[in-house]
Amino acid sequence: MERIHTLALQATYDAAFISRVEQASGQQISKCYQCGNCSASCAYTYVYDYPVNQIMRLVQLGHREAVLTSGSIWLCATCQACTTRCPNNLDVARIMEALRIMSRRENKVSEKEIDLFYQEFLDSVRAFGRVFETGLLPLFNFKAKKPFNDMDLAPQVIKKGKLALLPHRIKGRKQVAQIFERFEARRTSQEADNK
């Protein structure tokens, strides 16, 4: 397993990155003194490329590229164990979430399937107003090129009468789609302002 990383710390220092993370998360990242409570509490360290305390350190060091391309920020399940136990009351999970959002906006997502699943989920909500569980899985499987993913569960689900064949289209689905549209319009105008 590739668990050793060599980083040239001075070479890639990005001061603006630190303040952007602080602004997006509302957290003062310099408060982290590397006690490691977050990593000790994290159920996902074994699949992370950088344990969460190292992510915090890399943010402090302005290491934008390593942070935004890391798998850790996408494998964080926002379970709040780190946030609950941080002695400096940093909302660590919120910082991870802010990093996840930045990595998508900058096209640096390493865990593409997780991102794809989230995207398919939101598309389902946008189309029907509620998420259509039965439709989501085959669409994701098709796009992720994993056609048999979870198909072992299908017979049980059918047997229990839990397989909905058609989505529940709510009356207000246009209203829901409009929330997405207004959100996108807002983002576009913000990006134009930043340029």
Place this chain on the structure above:
Amino acid sequence: MKRSVAYYQGCSLEGLAVEYDLSTRAVCEALDIELVEIPDWSCCGSTPAHSYDPLLSAALAGRNLAIAEKLRCETVMTPCPGCLKSLKGALLTYHDTKDHDAFMELLAMPFAGQVKAVSLLQLLYEEVGPDLIGQRVLFPLTDLVLAPYYGCLLTRPAGFAQFDDPENPLSMDALLKAVGATVVDFPYKTECCGATYGVTRNAIVGKLAGRILDMAASLGAQALAVACPLCQQNLDLRQSQVDRYWKRRFGIPVLYITQLLGLAFGIDSRRLGLDKLFVDAAFITRTLHAPTEEVKAFQGN
């Protein structure tokens, strides 16, 4: 006293977690809680919306709060901790001076931010309480040893959840004891089960969900009690996958707290959707004791 709350069931409860919806309705009826459905409710956006933008998440969830406000309900109750997180996030965003205007612009509906959002567990524990719930018991779950599993979101982070304890929650323990069950001191109460990655990174579920089942088994629990549809699906529907990952057969049923309370109240197991569980839980109905003479006399009054 009749209580009335707006009911936000969320997408899971009309799909794979239909038994949570059934048992919630049955138990609330038995406890004289009127559930006022939020008409034409929509998805809260869940984790995907959060990971996209917290503002989008707040607006998607906010639509439901705005509708609930029109019903003149003070409280919106949801059985799903994932939905609860989004609903509470929407309220926080509304009351945040920096984000308020952007939130209202996305929502584009009248909303005054006056409703309160609570989980079903919080409603049962704080508004009804173990004493009253204990008084409703007709078939005490005396022969049952249960592991209470809260999952990661119900009580965390503490400042956000404002309910129970983030490290060692006891509300579900108290409710299960009130209906006569033996409750093990479960050290993995709030350990994450990995549900988010069921579809995308299944091996994570194998490891994390398996750890929880393994601990429950080693403590002699006959079943897990849960209050989250995502945890439940992960531990129940996916238990066959976890079995393969661990090369053993756990065979531990995972019941919603409302199913267990309902059984103790004497509600028919089919009305509680017990037959909808993937890991068979039928043995529990066989352990129920017939009401004693004392109970029958109480019922007669």
